[in-house]
Amino acid sequence: MSVEPTVHTPSRAVRRPRGRVFLLTERCKGCRFCVEFCPRHVLAMSDRFNSKGYHVPAVIAEELCTDCKMCELLCPEFAIYVVRLEEER
Ligand code: SF4
Numbered sequence: 001m002s003v004e005p006t007v008h009t010p011s012r013a014v015r016r017p018r019g020r021v022f023l024l025t026e027r028c029k030g031c032r033f034c035v036e037f038c039p040r041h042v043l044a045m046s047d048r049f050n051s052k053g054y055h056v057p058a059v060i061a062e063e064l065c066t067d068c069k070m071c072e073l074l075c076p077e078f079a080i081y082v083v084r085l086e087e088e089r
């Protein structure tokens with residue numbers, strides 16, 4: 001009785017989307033929504049203030065951004081937006 005060799009088909013790598021995050025700090029009012037609700041912890045409150053005296057966030061781990069746009073949707077001041085990056089080849 002012959003035994004068929006097991007064929008291992010290579011799994012296709014799953015690419016996740018990536019985004020570039022832009023903060024318009026002069027529009028920001030420091031509500032922290034973008035920091036609290038980013039599922040990937042891309043943002044954190046910085047130690048900086050804008051010219052109106054609002055404590056502003058900063059991008060601390062952009063490489064983790066998946067372009068989900070949660071921050072963009074939640075920001076009441078339209079002070080943050082995300083642009084999808086082209087996939088690396
Ligand atoms: S797009 Fe999504 S993952 Fe990227 S910074 Fe905004 S909330 Fe976080």
Ligand code: SF4
Nearest residue numbers: 028029031032034075
């Ligand atoms: S959600 Fe908008 S207004 Fe609130 S901290 Fe983030 S960028 Fe600033």
